[in-house]
Amino acid sequence: MASQNLRGLWLVSQIVAPLLLAALVLLVSPPPGARAMSFHLESVSDGHCRAHCPRVIVAEGQISNATPNEFVDFLRQNVGDRDLRTIVMIDSQGGYVVASMELGRIFRRIGAATVVSNQCLSACVYAFMGGVKRVSPRGAVLGIHRMFADTAEGVFEPKRRVYDDGSMAAMLMRYSARMGVSRDLIRSAERISSGTIHFVTPTEMTRWRLASRNF
Secondary structure, three states: OOOOOOHHHHHHHHHHHOOOOHHHHHHHHHHHHEEOOOEEEOOOOOOOOOOOOEEEEEEEEOOOOHHHHHHHHHHHHHHHOOEEEEEEEEOOOOOHHHHHHHHHHHHHHHHOOOEEEEEOOHHHHHOOOOOEEEOOOOOOOOEEEEEEEEEEEOOOOOEEEEEEHHHHHHHHHHHHHHHHOEEEEEHHHHOOOOOOEOOOOHHHHOOOOEEEEEO
């Protein structure tokens, strides 16, 4: 388990900046009514730590455009916790693509390891990529599919599904390469129907350098 505490968090706010406004509408769909991502600390005990058990960050819910800033606020509130380890346990069904990349960059900046506690689907995978160590243990799932946005031209107009013209995929491929993950993951995701999801196999996790099964 990583042993370093959170340091240099004043730098984190410098990387939570607005990106392309047009990109903010693109998401990989969470279910209707999904709650926004929240954060809390959870102790991890091996039965011997007693009063000062290591504590990890638990991140649960949909990644919204507000999530990166909310995570930075959470870090600031807990930076003095000497038992806190830079490990983020993620359970999310998706959210906004740009916000997910921003969150992933924060994970990378603070040197966090990312671990799938249950599921990390759709845009969540892009946040997960930010971990300096990425783990998807047996029983947890990573899932990908094509980016899309459901939009309506007017209040009474039916929604229509629109897709990336290639510019967002190119941005994601640059991001994945910087995070040490193969660009082929993005290419594969964009070939999967937005109406379904592909669960990443152990072979793909290894081939794409996305995650390992063990910490």
